[in-house]
Amino acid sequence: MFAGFDFDVIQRSLPYLFREGMTFTVTLTLMAMSGGLVLGTLLAMMRLSGFAPLALLAGAYVNLMRAVPLVLVIFWFYFLVPWIGGWVLGASAPIRVGAFWSSVITFTLFEAAYYCEIMRAGIQSIPRGQVAAAQALGLNYWQTMGYVVLPQAFRNMLPVLLTQTIILFQDTSLVYVLGITDFLGAASKIAQRDGRLVEMYLFVAVVYFIVSFALSKLVRRLQQRLAVIR
Amino acid sequence: MQYNWNWSIFWAPAPDGTGPYIGWLVSGLGWTLATAFCAWAIALALGSLVGTLRTLPYRWVVRAGNAYVELFRNIPLLVQMFLWYFVLPELVPKAAGEAIKQMPPPWASFVPAVLCLGFYTSARVAEQVRAGIQSLPRGQLAAATALGLRLPQAYRHVLLPMAFRIILPPLTSEFMNVIKNSAVALTIGLMELTNRARSMQEFSFQVFEAFTGATAIYILVNIVVVLAMRALEKKVAVPGYIGAASGAASPGH
Numbered sequence: 022m023f024a025g026f027d028f029d030v031i032q033r034s035l036p037y038l039f040r041e042g043m044t045f046t047v048t049l050t051l052m053a054m055s056g057g058l059v060l061g062t063l064l065a066m067m068r069l070s071g072f073a074p075l076a077l078l079a080g081a082y083v084n085l086m087r088a089v090p091l092v093l094v095i096f097w098f099y100f101l102v103p104w105i106g107g108w109v110l111g112a113s114a115p116i117r118v119g120a121f122w123s124s125v126i127t128f129t130l131f132e133a134a135y136y137c138e139i140m141r142a143g144i145q146s147i148p149r150g151q152v153a154a155a156q157a158l159g160l161n162y163w164q165t166m167g168y169v170v171l172p173q174a175f176r177n178m179l180p181v182l183l184t185q186t187i188i189l190f191q192d193t194s195l196v197y198v199l200g201i202t203d204f205l206g207a208a209s210k211i212a213q214r215d216g217r218l219v220e221m222y223l224f225v226a227v228v229y230f231i232v233s234f235a236l237s238k239l240v241r242r243l244q245q246r247l248a249v250i251r
Numbered sequence: 252m253q254y255n256w257n258w259s260i261f262w263a264p265a266p267d268g269t270g271p272y273i274g275w276l277v278s279g280l281g282w283t284l285a286t287a288f289c290a291w292a293i294a295l296a297l298g299s300l301v302g303t304l305r306t307l308p309y310r311w312v313v314r315a316g317n318a319y320v321e322l323f324r325n326i327p328l329l330v331q332m333f334l335w336y337f338v339l340p341e342l343v344p345k346a347a348g349e350a351i352k353q354m355p356p357p358w359a360s361f362v363p364a365v366l367c368l369g370f371y372t373s374a375r376v377a378e379q380v381r382a383g384i385q386s387l388p389r390g391q392l393a394a395a396t397a398l399g400l401r402l403p404q405a406y407r408h409v410l411l412p413m414a415f416r417i418i419l420p421p422l423t424s425e426f427m428n429v430i431k432n433s434a435v436a437l438t439i440g441l442m443e444l445t446n447r448a449r450s451m452q453e454f455s456f457q458v459f460e461a462f463t464g465a466t467a468i469y470i471l472v473n474i475v476v477v478l479a480m481r482a483l484e485k486k487v488a489v490p491g492y493i494g495a496a497s498g499a500a501s502p503g504h
Contacts, residue, residue, distance in 0.1 A: 088427075088473040089466055090434035093445045097466075100458045104254060191327035198438060205330060218337040226326045226334055233325035 042207030053128035061136025086134035143174030279447030293369025298376025
């Protein structure tokens with residue numbers, strides 16, 4: 022079945038695929054994860070705050086992001102970020118934002134909506150008595166959140182957060198629509214240059230599968246350990 | 252720095268002479284929905300089958316079902332799209348491959364998009380169906396067996412009708428996911444909603460109006476689906492249950 026295929030092309034392009042492509046994919050994943058977690062946690066706190074305007078605002082943001090395809094969000098921010106940047110900096114024209122920062126901002130803001138829902142469930146899983154106890158000890162809102170609620174919510178939700186991050190890792194491949202050289206983008210460039218679509222795309226699928234599968238196995242093991250300790 | 256807003260662009264004639272730009276978005280919506288519905292039919296059928304198989308007391312069947320789910324869950328959707336579009340025609344026998352490549356334009360990207368989304372979503376549906384069946388009390392299967400039902404009958408008359416009613420909310424969000432994920436098919440040339448918005452932006456230079464239009468349509472579809480499913484949920488709710496399982500904290504995109 023594979024007669025006439027040239028799997029040598031993979032070996033020849035390995036340094037490019039991983040040094041350029043996979044580095045971009047992993048960097049983007051880690052940065053969007055960090056930013057998304059922080060922003061998502063803040064959004065979750067807003068949604069659960071008793072202050073209606075904040076809760077409504079955060080809810081609207083999260084529901085908007087979750088209603089729209091990621092591809093459309095990528096396009097939105099690709100065009101929007103230069104305008105917002107120009108507006109913030111008071112420039113006379115939209116500023117130039119590199120493809121890298123454009124995608125970091127996009128994925129951070131998009132994933133924040135999903136991390137928010139996970140953190141919200143996590144915060145809600147903490148017994149109300151703990152908040153009351155913290156307040157009785159004289160802790161203010163930020164101390165209660167920072168020392169009592171969030172550490173436990175984070176811990177309870179760690180497997181789900183990590184699973185979401187594996188999805189994020191896979192989703193970063195969509196920066197392909199902006200012509201960015203992530204792992205898939207790099208493979209696609211080689212594939213088109215050398216006319217080796219079959220070999221390259223199969224290889225990309227295998228690599229993504231191995232990474233995601235191994236990570237999800239780790240998450241499952243972590244889940245079991247957390248379940249036993251708790 | 253000034254952006255020239257022009258909301259009347261939706262009624263300006265599109266360059267291909269098929270009417271105003273809004274027609275592009277409506278036709279895009281049509282392809283988005285057609286793709287999503289066809290893919291959903293595949294996903295529901297295959298997903299129910301695989302999800303059921305994963306709960307059977309046969310170890311190898313369960314393993315095969317697990318492998319199926321892991322395969323489709325651990326490869327990015329975009330990569331799967333390329334596998335269906337670029338790779339599959341090269342791997343099947345030559346005559347079949349040629350036939351695939353000869354398909355006329357809308358179908359050449361529509362068929363792979365439907366198959367890709369269908370199989371991808373079926374793995375996610377299978378996961379929900381398995382979870383739904385396993386969430387039922389063990390006694391239900393035991394009671395069905397005690398009544399003299401054979402295993403297929405127990406599934407057909409007792410377990411599956413309960414499981415499906417319980418997993419309706421997560422299935423709703425999976426259905427929303429198919430609609431959203433169909434936008435990925437723009438990479439293989441399907442003229443669905445996001446793709447139409449992008450070309451409207453390219454031709455009219457009204458970037459934000461085009462994307463606002465598409466966003467508004469997606470939100471509208473979202474609302475319609477949620478309302479319809481809520482009505483369905485109310486109709487099929489299992490009497491005596493507090494509420495159906497919610498998919499709020501499950502990861503997704």
